[in-house]
Amino acid sequence: MLELKLERLRNLFIEMDRALIAYSGGIDSTLVAKIAYDVLGDRALAVTAKSPSLLPEELEDAIEQANAIGIAHQIVETHEMDNPNYSSNPVNRCYFCKSELHDTLKPLALKLGYSYVIDGVNADDLQDYRPGIQAAKERGARSPLAELEISKIEVREIAKLLGLSCWNKPAQPCLSSRFPYGEEITIPKLNRVGRAEIYLRRLGYENIRVRSIDDTAKIELPADLIQPFVANTNLAELTAAFVSFGFVYVTLDLEGYRSGKLNQVLFNLHSASPSDRKIIKTKP
Secondary structure, three states: OHHHHHHHHHHHHHHHOOEEEEOOOOHHHHHHHHHHHHHHHHHEEEEEEEOOOOOHHHHHHHHHHHHHHOOEEEEEEOOHHHOHHHHOOOOOHHHHHHHHHHHHHHHHHHHHOOOEEEOOOOHHHHHOOOHHHHHHHHOOOEOHHHHOOOOHHHHHHHHHHOOOOOOOOOOOOOHHHHOOOOOOOOHHHHHHHHHHHHHHHHOOOOOOEEEEEOOEEEEEOOHHHHHHHHHHOOHHHHHHHHHHHOOOEEEEOOOOOOOOHHHHHHHHHHHOOHHHHOOOOOOO
């Protein structure tokens, strides 16, 4: 089944002939870039959007992976932070982020003669709350992994099969996802979250999040690592570091890391107060 899906994925790119890949450096878009290059060679181009919501280390990883694959790679700047519909952080914030991305990529693709703009949305993403998918579709982007019903687990299996070193790389959504809906996103806030997560990575923790709630940093890591983390980490030193990044308080989420935790508000809308509902924009 896995080999069949891989064959179908390759055939899809053969039919496209030329493709520009919206390439973040995550495992999904890396797999798409790898297969696009294997099939299309110099008729495939990977483009990474540089913005304050992308960790510098993630940009470096994207560059390294593109070089390892061999695919042509460009970096463009996006300016979603200039849009108050994005920075005010409504529940459909991601729509405005992807609008900015694809409003940048589509003209570039047309200018350079690429027939398609391709993203790394997989089949599992369609089951989650992802308003950015709508923005991409409205601008004509295609999602081969989703079209062929390839799940996240299958993405990793295919990537491993193809020898991609990042096949088990933890998911790394944009830094804006660390803020509860309705809290304004600013560049200094993004920077402090980024520096805090880099700090934890350098301690050896990869699958983590630092949620930013006002002036509080809430550390999330897998539940089975909470006790070892407390026992083995110099907490006073960590707190001092986070304060130097701009936080006032530092806490540890005892529930543990859970992807999309801040989306819980979306499942409680029926009981939301009027003040809570004002952060929700149902239409872009």
